[in-house]
């Protein structure tokens with residue numbers, strides 16, 4: 001781990017973004033299409049994680065946001081879709097950059113839920129432009145950490161335009177206890193919550209609520225949930 005200097009000269013930004021994307025793709029090539037793969041070394045906390053998400057979603061989901069359609073960004077094999085989103089939304093759309101994960105989701109992992117998937121997008125999030133006014137909820141879990149500040153901010157701007165009335169965007173991710181750290185292994189950026197909030201507000205979104213995921217071991221990086229629109 002080393003400190004990431006966030007002030008970059010513009011000519012280098014493109015090169016950094018490209019290297020960042022390639023490193024993440026190389027990392028996920030060797031990750032198995034399984035819950036273990038999605039959770040790294042921490043599959044035992046998957047159910048705690050999903051329950052935390054279900055409770056947080058309840059605050060803004062049915063009755064506030066609609067329940068017609070949600071988008072799961074960086075869905076992997078569909079762990080969050082299956083455990084949190086499918087029980088609430090009539091239909092789902094799912095996006096990931098790894099074909100193997102999406103195929104596994106559709107053919108195996110989602111079971112009957114697969115019938116309610118309207119679209120799978122094999123895309124890098126930084127290159128994805130969602131249709132306008134389409135989603136009641138957009139969920140990004142452990143994928144915002146794979147985008148540079150600029151890419152994340154620009155995606156959030158596009159995502160805001162793709163919300164239906166009362167729609168909400170959720171980010172759930174690792175947040176650094178201090179500053180900002182780059183993990184050179186999977187090329188993820190762990191940001192302090194204040195840095196994340198700053199990106200969200202710069203993108204023109206309003207933060208509705210922020211909550212720490214409880215019940216995770218003290219040894220791991222804190223995980224926070226943020227709801228915004």
Ligand SMILES: C[S@@+](CC[C@H](N)C(=O)[O-])C[C@H]1O[C@@H](n2cnc3c(N)ncnc32)[C@H](O)[C@@H]1O
Nearest residue numbers: 038074075076079096097098124125141142146
């Ligand atoms: C740690 S896994 C989490 C999967 C899922 N969100 C979950 O919580 O189970 C991160 C996922 O993000 C995907 N991913 C990473 N960078 C991405 C990018 N730039 N665009 C789209 N997907 C990306 C990976 O392929 C992987 O499936």
